[in-house]
Amino acid sequence: MRFPVSGVAVLPPPRLWLSVAVALLAACSHPTEPPQPIAQAPDLETVEVQAVAAPRERVWDGVVEAVHQATLSAQTRGRVLELPFDVNDYVEAGAVVVRFTDVEQRSGARQAQAALAAAQAAFTEAQAEHGRIAEVYERRLVARSQLDQATARRDAARAQLESARAAVREAGEQVDYTVIRAPYSGILTERHVEVGESVQPGQPLVSGLSLDRLRIRVEVPQSDVTAVRERGQAWVLLDDDRRVEAERVVVFPYADPGSHSFRVRVELPEAQTGLHPGMIAKVAFALAEGERLQVPVRSLVRRSEVVAVYVVGDDGVALRQVRVGHRRGEQVEVLAGLVRGERVAADPQHALAWLARQRGSTR
Numbered sequence: 001m002r003f004p005v006s007g008v009a010v011l012p013p014p015r016l017w018l019s020v021a022v023a024l025l026a027a028c029s030h031p032t033e034p035p036q037p038i039a040q041a042p043d044l045e046t047v048e049v050q051a052v053a054a055p056r057e058r059v060w061d062g063v064v065e066a067v068h069q070a071t072l073s074a075q076t077r078g079r080v081l082e083l084p085f086d087v088n089d090y091v092e093a094g095a096v097v098v099r100f101t102d103v104e105q106r107s108g109a110r111q112a113q114a115a116l117a118a119a120q121a122a123f124t125e126a127q128a129e130h131g132r133i134a135e136v137y138e139r140r141l142v143a144r145s146q147l148d149q150a151t152a153r154r155d156a157a158r159a160q161l162e163s164a165r166a167a168v169r170e171a172g173e174q175v176d177y178t179v180i181r182a183p184y185s186g187i188l189t190e191r192h193v194e195v196g197e198s199v200q201p202g203q204p205l206v207s208g209l210s211l212d213r214l215r216i217r218v219e220v221p222q223s224d225v226t227a228v229r230e231r232g233q234a235w236v237l238l239d240d241d242r243r244v245e246a247e248r249v250v251v252f253p254y255a256d257p258g259s260h261s262f263r264v265r266v267e268l269p270e271a272q273t274g275l276h277p278g279m280i281a282k283v284a285f286a287l288a289e290g291e292r293l294q295v296p297v298r299s300l301v302r303r304s305e306v307v308a309v310y311v312v313g314d315d316g317v318a319l320r321q322v323r324v325g326h327r328r329g330e331q332v333e334v335l336a337g338l339v340r341g342e343r344v345a346a347d348p349q350h351a352l353a354w355l356a357r358q359r360g361s362t363r
Contacts, residue, residue: 062218069209098180109171119164126157186210310351
């Protein structure tokens with residue numbers, strides 16, 4: 001390149017050539033980047049995080065007990081003749097669980113029947129004699145003392161008859177006591193005697209319990225027992241996230257001198273809870289009114305021990321870890337990680353697919 005200056009061709013200085021070369025290299029090595037796309041509000045079904053009124057709760061462990069459990073004892077003497085059921089067998093109500101020999105009892109019943117017949121005959125004779133003497137006395141043919149004697153003999157015979165009838169009933173009961181029946185349907189838990197053993201009245205025979213009605217025994221600290229007694233509400237927390245409301249909450253009126261805690265009985269309804277006597281169960285007691293945040297169970301994302309939700313905003317979707325509490329139906333309590341008014345994706349799979357499409361469009 002030449003620049004005419006006063007008719008003379010002059011070359012540009014070398015420093016100018018160096019500046020032009022550097023500018024061209026910089027333009028080639030830094031091409032213009034395309035503008036980033038602006039994030040759009042996701043088109044997803046969302047659920048607003050809401051605060052609902054709910055009682056403040058505290059949870060304690062308790063021991064499951066059977067409401068109906070008993071040990072059957074002998075009410076007559078005898079020798080064990082039959083034990084139809086073994087431990088862990090299911091027994092229907094009214095089924096025979098123990099049978100004794102009944103020779104002595106049946107002999108006593110026959111003797112009582114014979115005594116009753118004799119007493120009946122004596123009373124019949126005394127009553128007839130009293131009738132005859134009373135008729136003669138009306139005609140003033142006997143003294144008043146004879147009528148009084150006949151009346152006394154009749155009344156004594158009547159008393160003997162009533163005593164004989166009571167003896168017959170007692171003898172019949174002794175025969176019935178040789179057959180022990182289950183008072184309710186349940187499980188046989190223990191046998192205290194074996195076939196061939198001689199038993200006496202009051203001796204334990206078998207023990208059992210019913211699984212139809214259960215309750216939970218909980219020890220509540222004295223600092224919370226007043227609220228538990230006033231509210232009278234409790235729920236049993238099952239392993240499958242179900243909550244079973246108690247039918248009744250019974251607070252004992254005294255504390256244990258050693259632990260200073262109050263015993264509380266939580267009676268359960270007749271429902272399939274999967275609980276058995278002797279198990280440990282968690283019981284939530286209502287203490288005071290409060291609020292809790294909740295989201296649908298289907299909006300949760302579980303990865304191993306991590307629980308999260310997809311939070312949806314105007315600028316996109318973000319996966320956020322949360323800490324959840326108890327489940328109530330199709331809703332779950334959120335203890336931390338969300339605030340009221342935020343929106344979460346109702347379907348986590350749709351939110352994940354939206355994020356994948358967004359990443360693909362930015363490449």
